Amino acid sequence: MNKTCLITLLLMSIGACAAPEIAEPVATKPSPATALWSFEAASRNLRAESCPAGTRFGAPLSLDITATPVSLNDEDANPPLPDVATFAGGWSLTSDNANFGGLSGLETLPDGKLLSISDVGAFVWLGMADGQPDGTGELAYMLGQDGGQLSGKAEGDSEGLAYRDGLAIVSFERNHRVEAFDLENCGAVARAALVAKLPAEAGGKPIDENQGAEALSISRDGILTYGLESLFGGPSPMGEVFANGTSKLAGEDAANPRGYSFVGRDEVPVSSKSPIIITLYRSYDPIRGNRNIITWSTSDERIELKRPMLVDNFEGVAGEIGAEGRLRIWMISDNNFSGKQQTLLYAFDVDISSE
Numbered sequence: 001m002n003k004t005c006l007i008t009l010l011l012m013s014i015g016a017c018a019a020p021e022i023a024e025p026v027a028t029k030p031s032p033a034t035a036l037w038s039f040e041a042a043s044r045n046l047r048a049e050s051c052p053a054g055t056r057f058g059a060p061l062s063l064d065i066t067a068t069p070v071s072l073n074d075e076d077a078n079p080p081l082p083d084v085a086t087f088a089g090g091w092s093l094t095s096d097n098a099n100f101g102g103l104s105g106l107e108t109l110p111d112g113k114l115l116s117i118s119d120v121g122a123f124v125w126l127g128m129a130d131g132q133p134d135g136t137g138e139l140a141y142m143l144g145q146d147g148g149q150l151s152g153k154a155e156g157d158s159e160g161l162a163y164r165d166g167l168a169i170v171s172f173e174r175n176h177r178v179e180a181f182d183l184e185n186c187g188a189v190a191r192a193a194l195v196a197k198l199p200a201e202a203g204g205k206p207i208d209e210n211q212g213a214e215a216l217s218i219s220r221d222g223i224l225t226y227g228l229e230s231l232f233g234g235p236s237p238m239g240e241v242f243a244n245g246t247s248k249l250a251g252e253d254a255a256n257p258r259g260y261s262f263v264g265r266d267e268v269p270v271s272s273k274s275p276i277i278i279t280l281y282r283s284y285d286p287i288r289g290n291r292n293i294i295t296w297s298t299s300d301e302r303i304e305l306k307r308p309m310l311v312d313n314f315e316g317v318a319g320e321i322g323a324e325g326r327l328r329i330w331m332i333s334d335n336n337f338s339g340k341q342q343t344l345l346y347a348f349d350v351d352i353s354s355e
Contacts, residue, residue, distance in 0.1 A: 037196065037241040039164055039222030046167060049145075049193035051186035058189030060125065063100060063137035067091040070344065073310045082301040088328070088347040090310070091133055093126075099139060100124065101337045105161025105170070105216065105264075106316030106330055115163060116316055116332055117170060121149075121156020123183065126345070133345065140188035142170070142181065147191050160216025160226060161316070169195060171226055173212035176200055178224065178241060195224070196241045199249055202231055213239070214315065215254070215265040220275055227254050227262045236262035257293050259283050264317035268327065276352070278329060280317040290314070294329060298352055312344045327352050
């Protein structure tokens with residue numbers, strides 16, 4: 001073999017052993033099936049669907065609401081209220097309007113009012129002054145995506161409520177879904193805009209029509225979280241909503257006390273700190289009656305409501321930071337349009353200064 005051929009073979013051998021080129025990593029975005037829904041990305045389209053261009057604002061129906069002060073009747077309560085919590089007021093709410101009642105979700109509004117939803121598909125505003133009901137209110141029936149009024153329990157069983165920048169976001173049982181309503185721009189004529197369909201079954205079994213997403217909240221970052229009241233009489237799974245209009249149970253359960261169901265959740269922003277997450281749990285049996293437990297994420301303390309306290313079917317909870325930095329927790333009960341129950345509005349102030 002001549003020298004030229006030998007050199008050529010050596011060069012070919014070296015090239016074959018050389019390290020291959022490393023490709024630059026390609027940045028990937030979440031697929032539509034995994035990207036979480038966010039308020040910032042979705043709100044513009046939801047407003048356009050809920051309040052189409054040219055739609056005139058519709059004023060809700062005015063209500064006269066009688067707010068009768070009530071006592072918590074906690075002198076002999078066991079356990080008593082924790083030292084950090086104070087009962088700030090309670091009222092039994094009634095109205096001559098037969099459509100007032102059945103209230104579930106609850107939110108505080110920038111103008112000081114409270115917003116609730118009825119399980120027959122209606123928004124109810126409660127006028128407030130100096131931290132208590134002022135006797136005024138408003139009511140508007142929810143409209144479907146076609147602009148027609150939601151009909152019956154099958155379509156109008158609204159349970160969970162979140163509110164951000166004029167958009168009311170509502171979770172429904174029976175026909176399990178989340179929809180948004182542009183109350184700020186269209187008021188009573190806001191149409192439902194679909195946010196997401198919620199799971200109708202779990203583990204191959206259908207979710208009971210009355211055990212759906214009772215709890216709904218929105219984070220500071222605009223992410224939605226929902227929780228089922230109960231799954232087959234057991235735990236309360238939490239769920240997440242995706243940008244493509246789907247959702248799934250996330251594999252995490254709410255921290256239900258034994259024997260209680262998960263019915264309310266709110267995330268309260270606190271300046272630069274992590275938000276305070278308020279949770280509401282409910283239990284009922286004919287012997288002990290209605291019972292509730294309220295927790296907040298900055299403490300292991302909790303408020304427990306049970307006889308001999310005045311308790312009803314509390315399903316809605318909302319929080320805000322009030323005077324002197326205290327956490328104000330609002331609760332409202334669903335009277336199921338029954339003369340044997342009450343619509344109670346309760347307020348508790350919680351000292352979080354040391355938490």
